[in-house]
Amino acid sequence: MNDKPDPPTRRHATLKDVAEACGLSVATVSRYLNRSIKLPPATIGRIDAAIAALNYQPNQHARSLSLGRSETIGLVVPDISNPYFAHLAASVEQAASEFGLGLVLCPTLSRTDREIDYLGRLARRHVDGLLFATNNGDDPALGRALQGTSTVVLVDDDIIGARAPTIMADSDQGGFLAARHLIEMGHRRLGYVGGPAGLSSSRGRLGGFRRAVAASERPVTIAAEIQGPYSSEHGRLAAGQILALDPVPSAVFAASDEIVLGLLSVFKQRGVRVGIDISVVAFDDVGPLQLFDPPLTAIRQPVERLGRRAVEMVLDLIKGEMREPVSEVLPVELIIRESVKPPRS
Template identity: 50%
Template sequence: MTSLKDVAAAAGVSVATVSRMLNGSLELPLETKKRIEDAIRDLNYQPNPHARRLSRGRSDTIGLVVPDIANPFFATLVAAVEAEADKLGLAVSLYATLNRPGREVAYLQLIERNHVDGLIFVTNHPDTGQLAALINSTGKVVIADEDVPDAKAPKLFCDNEHGGYLAGQHLVEHGHRRVLFIGGPETMISSRRRQLGLERAICESGGSPADISIYHGEYTIEFGRDAARRFLADKRPATAIFASSDEIAIGLIEVLRAEGVSIPDDVSLIGFDDVGPLHLFAPPLTAIRQPVRSIGERAVALLLETNWQEAPRASETLLPVEIVVRRSVAPPTRQINRNENHQRTST
């Protein structure tokens, strides 16, 4: 392939002269300019757009780091970022970390190597401090969905606490006071805030945090299964369950159904995220809906709007959530009646 050096030799000028003319940073005499243009045409030289962008100090590519593209939540987020970047003429480099800290560190270092102009960073586990330190030294990072404490960067979350409050309020309105909260890792902002919102709703109704049982684990289907088994082993300590992710809810339903526990006749259930086809479940699952697509779109905007020439500061933007009411919540009186009928049948 013809190189920039070939064009320069044919035109009788330096490689730097050809490069600067092509990127618009140098005005040349008409005769010199014509010699270069003739050489480009005669040699059929095709400029490398990636190299030209790098010569201007940018790649016109943004990076997106997510834990897992198989998870419907993250897949939806990726699609939203891709669509928004495409509108702006930007490319997206996608990196799936498998939720491993070492891979997260490697992808954050891409910015220092000028491989991307900035990074939207999504983690799904607590930070030991390593990620925050790297983000603070690197800059040009927007943190989305889950927090990296102590990182000085724009942060974009859904209103997790209000989501927990909406779930608790809905359960209270149906007569529930004893509620099981099944959350992600205890130290993560999403889990903490959803639990706080639930507690506030229960307390406002005259209850107390003691009325809430709490299981913490991972945002996975497997943890949902484990939580369901524990719920049954604990002799069903609640009349309603607030599962803080679609994945947890799916694992719960799988085990409860296999054990003959009916939703909502035996226990009511509310989920969080509402990314999967929860309306197709039997019964359709009531859930707190995250604005996943809006998170992706807004993250791109934050990356482009932030003045990275200044020292970045931690800022937090919350996007609203809503409750989508379906048929997985019923008054606990239905559970009592069902149990009484079952006892009569047994005797």
């Protein structure tokens, strides 16, 4: 009888332990685990028993080192506490886990240096691919850093100078639907509060907005086009400018949830009643906009589909199945609630 206890310091069973326990070589066990081999049922039973008995867990680092890949992707986002990116992260995670991919989150605080750092992480093979959402798409340094990469897909916005596949919502159509809705409801003097002038998502929303105004049979004017960061602070500032206009526009479009939050907080504090004194259309529609005062009409981004499709695209890239970078655009939707009413007077 062999009563020698296992050395108590051994923390984790290795493949070697499993192989010894069932009288096989590590090669065979490894092949079995990677399904690249057929074994008699009896052997399978022995291996499974040994794995269970030793509570064997493969060491991912060893595996990744040997394989040269990690079966993990990264999601680069400006700020995970922003509901839009939080929802994007949730949908990406869901899709990634269905494909057996791990996900690591890479929040950048919108700092280009951190964004470039994460590209380095890709180079270091920490991850096999990157889903890249940024608000710095107009920074040439970022575009340059993207040049050398091959498994990056751009999500939600473009980066100038980057030749990478992209997946985004139809910003142009979103801007168009927003303006058309406002015009149909009788508004003739509109305010536009958008994102950064250099961003393609922002340009798209403004372009669509103008397009609907130009297409209107009635004379419609855009009383203000205020661009800035996709932030509530920018929304607050813009609200002040909008309210200082004479006359004040009867309706405003805010190009993101964050912006509309800022807008609303100033309106509220100044006693400007949404839907009565001023109509509002928002963009994104990931927050609880239906619970606001009044429930907010908004252009909804297809966040779920965006995340899933991004994962599929990066997988194609990793597998080398995408020859030329493709660019996909997903439709948006106008959700009518109660923040747009015909103008007074």
